[in-house]
Amino acid sequence: MGKSESIGALVFEGPFTLERRGARDVLATRIMVGAPIVFLPRIEAKLRTEDGAVFESAYEGSPRIQWLPRGRYRLEVALPGALKSREVESTLRIQHRHAMADVEGALLQGRFRASAHEAAPDEPMRWTLESIQPTPSLASMGWSKGHSDWFWRHFDHAAMTTTGYLLGDHPSLRGRILDVGCGDGITDLGIALRTRCEKLVGIDPFRGFERLPQILRDNAMPEDLMPDNLEFRAEDANFLPFPDDSFDVVISWGSVEHMAGGYLQALREMKRVLRPDGLIMVAPGLYYSNIGHHLTEFSDEPFFHLKKSREEIRQLVLETPPRYIDRSGEFSSNEQFFQWFTELNPITVARFEQEMRALEFRPWRVALRTQDLIEYTPEIEHYPLQDLANTELYSSWINKKRTRGA
Numbered sequence: 001m002g003k004s005e006s007i008g009a010l011v012f013e014g015p016f017t018l019e020r021r022g023a024r025d026v027l028a029t030r031i032m033v034g035a036p037i038v039f040l041p042r043i044e045a046k047l048r049t050e051d052g053a054v055f056e057s058a059y060e061g062s063p064r065i066q067w068l069p070r071g072r073y074r075l076e077v078a079l080p081g082a083l084k085s086r087e088v089e090s091t092l093r094i095q096h097r098h099a100m101a102d103v104e105g106a107l108l109q110g111r112f113r114a115s116a117h118e119a120a121p122d123e124p125m126r127w128t129l130e131s132i133q134p135t136p137s138l139a140s141m142g143w144s145k146g147h148s149d150w151f152w153r154h155f156d157h158a159a160m161t162t163t164g165y166l167l168g169d170h171p172s173l174r175g176r177i178l179d180v181g182c183g184d185g186i187t188d189l190g191i192a193l194r195t196r197c198e199k200l201v202g203i204d205p206f207r208g209f210e211r212l213p214q215i216l217r218d219n220a221m222p223e224d225l226m227p228d229n230l231e232f233r234a235e236d237a238n239f240l241p242f243p244d245d246s247f248d249v250v251i252s253w254g255s256v257e258h259m260a261g262g263y264l265q266a267l268r269e270m271k272r273v274l275r276p277d278g279l280i281m282v283a284p285g286l287y288y289s290n291i292g293h294h295l296t297e298f299s300d301e302p303f304f305h306l307k308k309s310r311e312e313i314r315q316l317v318l319e320t321p322p323r324y325i326d327r328s329g330e331f332s333s334n335e336q337f338f339q340w341f342t343e344l345n346p347i348t349v350a351r352f353e354q355e356m357r358a359l360e361f362r363p364w365r366v367a368l369r370t371q372d373l374i375e376y377t378p379e380i381e382h383y384p385l386q387d388l389a390n391t392e393l394y395s396s397w398i399n400k401k402r403t404r405g406a
Contacts, residue, residue: 009035010094010105013072023118025079027090029108030132032072036222039067039194040097041105045077045125050087055080059127066143066156070222071135074128081123083114099196100169136220150327151186151219159190162251166281166365166396173197175248180237180270181255184330185209185230191251192230201242203235204255211330237266245275245401257285257292260343264355271359276401280361283394287346288387290371295341297322303388305341307379314338348387352395361397368393 016029027045040060047055057077077092090112094105131137138144142152163173173195182188182202189212192200202209209232216225235241237252237259250270256263263284274280286292293305295313298320305313317338324331349368356363369392380388 009033009038009098010041010096012092012094012106012108015110016090016092016108018112018115019076020115020117021076021078024081024123024126025083025114025117025119027077027079027092027112029075029092030072031075031094031106031129033068033070035070036225037067037069037193038096038098038105041065041068042095043075043127043129044093044095046091046093047079047083048089049083053082055082055125057125057127059129061129061138063144063146065129065138066152067141069136069141069220069225072132073135074130074132076128078123078126078128079114080125081117081119081121084119084121085114085116087111087113097194100163100173100194140220142219150325151215154184154186155190158187158253159194161394162187162253162281163191163195166367166394167249167279168365170249170279172248172279176246177201177249177251178240178242178247178270178273179203180240180250180252180266181258182232183208183255184215184327185212185232186215187253188230188232189226192227193225196227197229200230201247202230202232203237203240204232205234205236207234208330237263238269240269240273242273244272245278246273248275248278250274250278250280253281253283254285256282257287257345257347258340258343259345263345267355267359271361271399271401274399274401276399278399279364279396280399281394281396282356283392284347284352285344286348286387286390286393287344288348288383289391290388291391292344293341294344295337297324297337302375303380306383307377310342313341317341348384349390349393350386352393356395356397360400360402362400363395364398365396366394 011032011034013030013032016027019026019028043059045057088111090110092108095102096105142149143156145152147153163169167173175198177197177200179188179202182204185202188200188202256266259266270280290302295305295317298317318334322334368390370389371391374388
């Protein structure tokens, strides 16, 4: 009934069939993802009747399908009611995102005659996509779970916020990228796969990235998902073992606040290894915000880290069973939580801006998230309004580095 032409990583498996579902005609076919993963698939249908009427619809999923892993999927398109007993020429087309560009995935064309169904003429096209076992169900995938899922927050949200929102899908992302403080490496994996950059090096002295293979298994991801352009190393940000000007982009999300003893030397090192006019994205934790303590596992009291003494906080953390949030299998001890709290750098927006400008970084894109409402109490009344109100800072900067001989 239809002819399939495969292009790239998405393939229609054979022709479609015309089936009946109650009062509706349904086009049904199968899709195969041959690559380890494809991003942002979009399926389009165009139906043209014998008398020249055209019906078009597109499907991206709800919630938006961020990616599909290797496997097989069943696609159904419930046809518009107006096609009753008409000869139809159909085209199904798939696009997906590869290396920050939209590419064609597959094309399926055919002809059929709609049945004498009883669907209302104003019924629109409706889409259904589901996995075929043993492919994991769509409901089990991180993007289907949303913000409650640690994997989605890092593989999808953090990766896309970094590359798209803050770095504007800049061509430099196709070059060499350094992530300082990469943690478990999930975000770096998401960036490396989406950008297809020349190289992405993630560093973290605590080696959390060693858990990444198990994290991928726990999330039913393909075993060969790890790309050749991704590398992890246990390096110290204060002494980066890379030549001058060796990276096109530097990333540091949620790490500079944890650098014991300060982070200015690390920023200088990031500047040194970043080429002139290269881009750096830094999202520092803001200490005086309501989440600046990194101790949400222990208390919901607003600004408790500013209201209580250091000894009271120590007692709270060491004696309270933590309400572990989803961290992809990482369970730290109470003692570790308290040590990390004592090592936090007291970063504020104003101070951080001054430090970046002093290093001759020029701001490019900045986003601030603020607290909806602050109830001032005597313990915090002396803190500046903006320090308490600013909860998150996301910033990207251009490295205005002076070249040798300039």
